[in-house]
Amino acid sequence: MTNGEHIKGIAARAAVWSARHRTLAILGWIAFVVGATILSGQIGVREAGYADQGHGDSARADLIVEEAGFPERPAGEMVIVQNRAGTDRAAAVADLTRQLTATADVLDVQPAIESADQRSSLITFSIAGDNDTAKERVGASLDTVARVQAAHPGLYIAQGGDASGDKLIGDDLNEGMHRLSMLSIPVTLGILLVAFGAVVAALLPVALAVTAVIAAIGLLAAASRLAPTVDATMHVMLLVGLAVGVDYCLFYIRRERDERRNGADPHRALVIAAQTSGRSIWISGLTVIVAMAGMFLTFDTTFTSFGVGTILVVATAVLGSLTVLPALLSALGDRVDAVKIPGMYRRRSDGRVWHALLGAVLAKPLLSAVLAVGALAVLAAPVLDLRTKAEGLEDLSPSAPIVQAYKAVNEAFPSKASPADVVVRASSVQDAGFTRTRTAFEQAVQASGGRLTGPVEVRVNPAGTVAIVSVGLADAAALTTLRQDVVPATFGGLPGATALVTGEAAGNADFNARLEASLPWVFGFVLGLAFLLLLVSFRSVVVALTGVVLNLLSVAAAYGMLVFVFQYGHFAGLLDFQPSSGITNWMPLFLFIILFGLSMDYHVFVLSRIREGHDRGLSTRDAVREGIGRTAGVITSAAVVMVAVFALFATLPLASMKQVGIGLAAAVLLDATIIRAVLLPAVMALLGERNWWLPRWLGWLPQVAHEPPPLPGTRTDDSRRLVPVP
Template sequence: MRNTEDVKGIAARAAMWSARHRTLAILGWIAFVVGVTILSGQIGTRDAVDSDYGHGDSGRADHIVDQAGFPVRPAGEMVIVQNRAGADRKAAIADLTRQLTATSDVTGVQPAIESPDKRSSLVTFSIGGDPETAKERVQPALDTVARVQAAHADLYIAEGGDASADKLIGDDLDRGLSRLGMLSIPVTLGILLVAFGAVVSALLPVLLAVTAVVAAIGLLAAASRLAPADETTMHVMLLVGLAVGVDYCLFYIRRERDERRAGADAHRALVIAAQTSGRSIWVSGLTVIVAMAGMFITFDTTFVSFAVGTILVVATTMLGSLTVLPAMLSALGDRVDAIKIPGLYRRRSEGRLLSGFLRLVLAKPLLSAIVAVGALAVIASPVVDLRTKGQGIEDLPPKAPVVQAFKAIDGAFPSKTSPAQVVIEAATVKGGQFDKQLAAFETAVTKSGGALSGPVEVRVNPAGTVAVVSVGLVGKDALDTLRGSVVPATFGSLAGATALVSGEMAVNADFNARLDASLPWVFGFVLGLAFILLLVSFRSVVVAITGVVLNLLSVAAAYGMLVWVFQYGHFEERLQFEAADGLINWMPLFLFIILFGLSMDYHVFVLSRIREGYDRGLSTKQAVREGIGRTAGVITSAAVVMVAVFALFATLPLASTKQLGVGLAAAVLLDATIIRAVLLPAVMALLGEKNWWLPRWLGWLPQIAHEPPAQPVGPAPSEPELAGVA
């Protein structure tokens, strides 16, 4: 039996066990992936419903409505008929009403109402059947409206509503996500083929990442019993899983191949890779999980679902990287370089160009640091204008017909597109007292100075205990007026009643308040625990502080880039969006967590290689030159994969997905170039031996070796044993 007493650490022990029992490890991984996939198919994933979301007063109001037993309302649609050169609308409205009434699946066509400026009319109707599936039955109505528009070309006639929006925008988004899923894997494989120059070694990271994502999605079904899954969680899992999975495999395979080419036998190369890159994967994975766990502190259903999904996919990827990957490398031996691609296969990963650039940085570290910080400051400078906003119609593709219809309706009938809903719960909402306060409310609306607009609409549940009063909001201060004075002075005076405001504007305001309250705790949690993990891993206060600061710089630069593009309006035509007065409200926090976690991959990997050299007796500057030089190829390859996959998100139709793609791609690109190739080596060169400073009172921290073992660990197996599968 092979001696394993010199194999230290969880990562190395797991790798050596997997290498000795490679058949069991490989078949066990396959069984695990298949098993959890079958299990998820049997139990299903519990998706989050409307009642799972919400914060503050709007969340309480929506919960009251959800429990009140209101009849299910069919999906509502609206058609605007608007003047374009003084044309008469009456004939068009009559034609539209007649044709809609005769259209299949159209119910409840209402008489047209006129806008205050007398230039627009609005016809409302419903799509019969389940509102959740109304988009499947809305096409006949869209066809009818298109025919009426063609017959009255001198007017603007367009349809908007929940069903038509789901049909036109939802279908585009579904197609985009499907395209993203199909393109991300081939794009990743193509980049890896260039990076490795061999088909087998390029396929391994993709296979591990894909199977890890599949397994994590299977585990999500069980986890959704505790935390319901948001519908976009699986897409985030694919994004993070591909990025992390490919990174980890690149680190591991490249180190094993480099040691093999340096003269180590196959067993020795695998041991070194396990005790270096394997350990980096372990530390990096824990740091990423810590960062993702910060989303739990928001107590928001979407963020909690993202946290569960990303933690599952990172943990699953770690498990595969530390077990089945070394088993595969042991089984393949040197055949991992099989099917070499002429012109691409290289025996060494270091590039002369980067080595020359690194020598320049280390020769002038102060100047390099100043230039790098200056460049990052310029890129991050727009962050001073960073504002946030709730998602709205302006975040959809601006040229989509339904978006243009919504904008026209919102301009002429603001109470119809996103009205506020005042939810009143009392012993009874029928009779004298309620009617009296309702009349007072209507009077207050007319005296609001235009902040509130009618008509006021009322719905009452069958039990007569809950009423929903709808009113239009105009301007940024309208919600404050409604919540601060109008509702308390009217429905708030009902004895024993609860009066709360919901609706799109109220939901966004309460969501922002929830994020603002949780932001300091999330930042403190993520930064604090990341600092502790780096401190314990590298036994250096300076290294831990440097890691946190450098990651914050990459996040700040990403924020600046987002403001420059999406608030200032650069690349509007190319990216097909409309500049807005703020980023999507959840974007800054989500990007901070994702970027902080992913950038730790690079940081831990590079620092581990630098520490190896330092522990072997090299000076800090020599260790930096060797560590960064030898990791440059794999860092570049991993960054290119991430940037390419993230950039695909910018092709999706929603502003939120575009911001996510641009923010992630820009941050990873900056992190892998300016920060890791310039600022990190410059700062470490300037600090010298101070990089490794640890106060005496922290001397109790565990000693974690960063260098490969000085002696081979046990007898190396024969080449036939390495190349074959046990």
């Protein structure tokens, strides 16, 4: 530490300690990452089971079934043979039945059933062995069906089912996720190489972000003992971890490099970077963690898993940015700019485009604010038509053969595609009373006007205490009829019995009800705590309120773009999806939490730089000009990284993943351009000194220094250069 220098704040103290003990800090980080990875390998990750992920009546029904001891059923498959050109199906059905019966790993081939319009035949069978690994043995049946289709070109013959779906859809999605994981790192590195123009400086953020993600995934194994995880959590952790990890390093390194170029010695440059960018990282990370914690209020296993994973990866990225990054910068010194790329390396970015735009905004702040709000309003307008729906066949690529097969089965045999299960638990489901009730249930199905479709199938557990009664649903309203009318009037009358409806449609309805109930609590929690964190950090009610409102505007615009693209069908051919009646039901809540957390990165960073200038005595307008002007380059680089990584999700085969990618990429792009470059400076310029208003009764809030004190015997001029005191 330089004699007489006063170090304040967690980030600055951590940086000074790491610089003094840089070998220990670097080796400690490596040991932490390796240790977390070993921990994960030793104890494994506890994954959420099927019964862990439900809600309401369907979840209770699933738990009853799980505890009832039903023998595991083999994976079911079905093949549709459809007459589309006047060709006789009988020969093809006979040929298919014969060949399937002789196919390896195929069991229990059933006689074909006919559709109501007499245009389709359906053959069902099972795959031998464990249900969970059936996709490894379904290939032989798929080959058989392909041979029969080739022999009967005038018919449509296609297979679908549990095992084939896992193989063809699941493998395609896993391959896409793996490809995304592999592409995201080189894409990020390429952008940083352009941003820094130096190989070493570009490698540091990527290395820290990747190691932070690896360590966080290792810690997830321990956390999963408290909250079981779902498969997609690790992909979300990579998405968020790469975004925040790169951003934090980018902010820190850029500030340290700027201070060195302004004349500060290496130690002083590091301290200033820690007391400014480091402090912003600390506040931003805390805000992101608070936002992610909002997922816990859904009481949903998937959201809880996402919440745990993202909190772990953000906390790990903050820890690395405040400890090992200062140690590495101290060890490298000016060598951080080593291996310069000819034509790309610049000692200082002039940012002429951003400065010109900022000058125009500050010259006409009211006009700029009106135009920015107008543009955001236009983009957000479709949100008024936002509808949600459960994930279904329409969320898969319309060109996928198995998707076409499922659609054909669903249209011709709706009761076979997604039946509802009525789970009945009683002292006995094999006595005369249950038999009479079952007959009454079948009669009610026949009298439902086609909403409920047969045949009604019943399975009973070995103890004879639980029955699963399966019935087809013709449309969405059929579930309401089944739950509110048919089941209470039949099985609900059995003495001492419990009768609950589960199945895909019931599970989706219960999930939607759970989300709707949690929305006000999640939004209130995230908005309220984000406001409080900004209030404490910047000691201003106006700044905190402005930050919340601006983030809500970017989220609304992202929602509007999702409706425009995925509901209205724009760019459907380019993105390979089919328009649907609504956005995936979990998407609005998920995007709100992720976007609100990530956008705070930029907001806290920019506001800290503005407040820093104001604390040095600049007017609000000049502080805005300096703060945004000096951060425009680094925010552009960080935004380009995020947009590029998020956009990769649009290449995945599932519509919900495309929505994640488009929604996040659009929101970050808007946030870094219209919000931060136009609306924020315009609003702050209009408010002037009112930006820093704090009621007297909040005067007890802690004083937070945004401007690092100069060295003894020096001062900082308006360009942030250290100059001797006259």
